[in-house]
């Protein structure tokens with residue numbers, strides 16, 4: 001099973017938006033560009049919502065039938081670990097193995113020396129396509145990086161073999177993710193990681209490093225765009241080298257987690273992808289849930305009232321909601337409007353504060369991030385929330401499709 005060149009990770013927290021999401025990919029196909037939809041949902045999200053992986057699969061299959069989608073599509077068990085992978089096994093054909101917690105764990109010194117012996121090519125100079133200077137490393141540097149990453153890659157190998165035993169080799173797509181960690185991985189780290197992945201026999205088709213800068217949930221990139229572009233470009237060169245050298249899958253590509261709404265780096269990504277003729281996987285999961293809130297608010301009446309209620313509840317439980325996402329949000333509490341203020345808003349006001357238009361002076365990224373991590377509030381409302389999703393279907397579906405197509409697919413892929 002081979003993942004297409006361009007793919008879009010889409011999240012459907014409440015299993016109501018698959019059709020509206022798929023429509024965005026269909027619109028891209030009508031313009032001649034294949035963007036493979038990948039419905040991803042992590043164990044953390046399933047646990048917070050109280051949902052089951054079977055439901056994600058059923059919603060994806062139903063959307064594909066309803067729209068007559070002929071292209072490929074996948075269901076991603078996102079950020080799985082050995083303890084959480086089994087519940088996804090029958091329903092997923094894409095597995096994102098998260099080994100960030102194993103980075104830097106103590107490794108046998110013998111394993112480090114053996115790795116460096118096995119890979120003399122990693123020490124010395126290396127010409128990387130489209131890289132400004134030849135890449136250079138010493139054996140000591142290779143050993144230092146191997147010591148940092150070998151345990152993590154070995155853990156990924158263990159999980160990969162566990163999945164392969166259950167499902168059969170070649171019947172699913174593997175991503176290795178290391179993004180949920182404190183420090184970004186440099187291109188030199190990427191090369192050592194890929195050599196180790198090849199040694200473990202993991203046929204990774206996507207790899208998710210932690211990039212330089214902040215990838216906060218649902219808002220724009222914060223950081224040095226020029227540095228990001230250099231590193232992203234160098235990563236693509238390193239991947240091309242690693243594919244040629246180590247026989248990794250030819251379609252191996254970068255996966256950008258928390259990739260939604262990063263408007264200021266899409267032009268840089270696009271340039272780098274074009275330079276290398278490379279593909280990319282962009283994970284955008286949570287942005288769709290925010291479009292549900294926008295669609296509710298835009299519908300007015302009971303929909304707007306429910307959106308206001310969700311905000312008030314999220315504000316009342318801000319600590320609890322933010323805790324699991326502390327490393328991927330930056331919320332200034334003083335910038336959050338009070339529930340009373342929000343209660344006085346019209347539909348248009350609520351929409352302009354929440355909708356991600358950075359040029360709109362009313363747009364509030366703090367409120368947007370809080371609602372992004374606030375889906376638990378809607379989950380607790382249960383049927384009351386789901387009923388409103390049905391009642392406000394027209395405005396929600398339009399916002400979900402437009403957000404993916406206009407703000408993500410168009411600038412990055414078309």
Ligand SMILES: [Zn+2]
Nearest residue numbers: 177179257258
């Ligand atoms: Zn991630």
